[in-house]
Amino acid sequence: MQKKLVVFLLPVLIFIYIFKENISDTLVYTLFRFPREGNLSDTIWFFINTTIKVFLLLLIVIFLVGIIRSFFSPEKTRKSLEGKPLLVGNIMASLLGIVTPFCSCSAIPLFLGFVESGIPLGVTFSFLIAAPLINEVAIIMLFQLFGWKIAVIYILSGLSISIISGWIIGKLKLEKWVADWVYNTHFGETQLVEETPDFYQRINFGLTAVKEIISKIWPYVILGIFIGALIHGYVPEDFMASLIKKTGWYSVPLSVLIGIPLYSCSAGAIPIASALIEKGVPLGTALAFMMSVIGISLPELVMLKKVLKIPLILTFIGILATGIIIVGYLFNFIL
């Protein structure tokens, strides 16, 4: 049944996606009879159009990424990272962090599994930074609201940050700041040998991913687009530019600081940032804000406290935040 549904739905979704502007026009001007000009019409049109395009692409891409992820597992990732030297390990861990299924609630078992099989701390951190920072939801939203160039810039900066931060943490030799019980823990043999899923099961993985992710993020996405639409329609041009001018050079670190506690609503931060750019926020500052919201997760840090001592957690946040701030300044400077 589900298989047929997917086959039927996919062309419908693509059709709606192609004609999204016409659909928004019809809804706003014909059905609701809003005037063609004016802030209110602008705001509503922007909201409807953005909601349609973001959600359609989310459905399609999360489904496809779910299928791709069914080819990867933390066990396989761990195996391919074993015995890799520092820099190569950091690069591989960052790339695998993007495609390996990961949820911040699994951060501890994954950490234990990596440490136990002798994967260096720095390589493990590269994985733990890249996995949440570079995720399909963020990439889709960036692509839709900022265009593919910014999406690519985000991915490359994110990869550089996770590779370099992990490498530095590795060089600092901070193993002494890992909680003592970690090294005394015996990590059992992985008993479960899962059969290779067939095509139909992979489709099911994709559908499950769509269900799980969309049901979690949709309120934040809609709220984010709504606030973005309000800013788009009502905030005067250059309003933010003058505000940024007043805050001066420290607007980048400030936006990183503001972003840290906003983790749970990362999907909503992107439309807001996109609207703020329209009103004069420099791209680097916005990029730093989004990376901080998406990549630094307070609940994950609280979890990690069980396996890491405080100095290591602070070092980790410090290095990650510094990396994000450098990216922010860099893009403010060159663009």
Add this chain to the structure above:
Amino acid sequence: MNIKILGSGCSNCNNLEKITHQVVKELNISAEFSKESDFSKIASYGVMKTPALVINEKVVLTGRVPSKNELKEIISKYV
């Protein structure tokens, strides 16, 4: 039958626990349930993705919440 749910209390762990209870009831088998949230114990099962399902001390599922039908098949194997 001895059923154990490994997990740290995330929403998926609770979901897995819920549907496992349902499936056991529907299959009409007697099972003893327990929960394990201690990370060093979870690690001793070799699990890197939570939630995980352990039946008679054997890991049968990790990192996801299966559909009811799939879970029925899995549990039936151990009756």
